Amino acid sequence: MRYVMKQKIWSFGDDFAIRDRDGNGVFFVDGKVFSLGDKLSFKDDSGRELAFIKERLISLKKTYEIYRDGALFATVKKNITFFRDQFTVDVPGPNDYEVRGDFFDHEYTFQRSGREVATVSKRFFSWSDTYGIDIVDGEDDVTILATAVVVDLVCHDKEDD
Numbered sequence: 587m588r589y590v591m592k593q594k595i596w597s598f599g600d601d602f603a604i605r606d607r608d609g610n611g612v613f614f615v616d617g618k619v620f621s622l623g624d625k626l627s628f629k630d631d632s633g634r635e636l637a638f639i640k641e642r643l644i645s646l647k648k649t650y651e652i653y654r655d656g657a658l659f660a661t662v663k664k665n666i667t668f669f670r671d672q673f674t675v676d677v678p679g680p681n682d683y684e685v686r687g688d689f690f691d692h693e694y695t696f697q698r699s700g701r702e703v704a705t706v707s708k709r710f711f712s713w714s715d716t717y718g719i720d721i722v723d724g725e726d727d728v729t730i731l732a733t734a735v736v737v738d739l740v741c742h743d744k745e746d747d
Contacts, residue, residue, distance in 0.1 A: 587727060589613075591734060593715035600626060602735055613728075615639075615735050624650070624739055628732050637732050641739075650736045652729065660729055662736045671741075675733050677726075685733065689741040692717040696730055704730045706737075 588607040593600065600617030611631045618625040623641035630636055637659070642649040648664040661676045675683035675696075683703070687694025692708035703725045708717040719734055721727050 587721050587723065589719045589721070589727075589731065591717055591719055591731065593738065600624065600735075600739060602738075604731060613731060615732075626735065628728065628735070636728050639732055639736060648740050650739075652732050652736075654728075660733075662733050664740055673733070673737060673740075675729065677729060683730070683733065685737065689737055692738075694737070696725075696733070698725070706734055 589612065590605045590607070590609075592603050592605075600615070602615035603611065604613035604615070606612050613631065613636070614629050614633075616627045616629065618627070623643045624639070625641070626639040627635050628637040628639060636654070638653040640651050640653065642651055642661075645663075647666070650662045651658055652660040652662065659677070663674050663676070665672050665674055670686070671689060673685035675685065677683065681698050684697045685694060686697065687706075692706055694706050695702050696704035696706075702722075704719060704721045706717055706719050715738075719731065721730050
């Protein structure tokens, strides 16, 4: 499935609109304003919360938690390696996601069990903070899209601009 994710520039929180390839609204990420650390609600087009993203404030590595149905579902950690940054998405079971690539330019991939399951690319989008996300059928779209939001938050922090 192909999605287009765009960060809403003129919003009070970190808000993202996620559309399908035909331009239909599919998901919306609503960033909470005036909170300690990042907190975002990942909703479907009818407004039902599918996941809640929360920054873990006390951590040596930049870490976010993704909650589903009120329970911790996944932990996203930024790992700093000698040559480049990468992220690990710890999900239930043995098949965690590894996220690698050029995060600054929004050109990266998700791998699971050694195979590529999603790509993120800004290559075809000239306007700012808009990029395409292709996800292999059968993968967890919500977790991958929520992680792409986390990568954007970590690598493009407004306070650093």
